[in-house]
Amino acid sequence: MLFHVTWEISPDNRDSAQKRFKDTGAVPPEGVTMKGRWHSVAGRTGFLIAESSDPVAIGKWMQGWTDLLSFNITPVVTDQEL
Secondary structure, three states: EEEEEEEEOOOOOHHHHHHHHHOOOOOOOOOOOEEEEEEEOOOOEEEEEEEEOOHHHHHHHHHOOOOOOOEEEEOOOOOOOO
């Protein structure tokens, strides 16, 4: 299953979030494959596409960032699946 994940960083958390990202790479956990990640030029929003058969794994990945970012996670399908 594919997931479209958007995030937003508050201005107060921007520097901390960017530092953590540079330090960790925000790599997905086992069982999750990131298809791509895009960041806005302003640096406070972005989105990624991830694939996993386990939606809980997606949630746990994001949970590690909820102290700094807010997320929307939406399951999505391809043209062929639709």
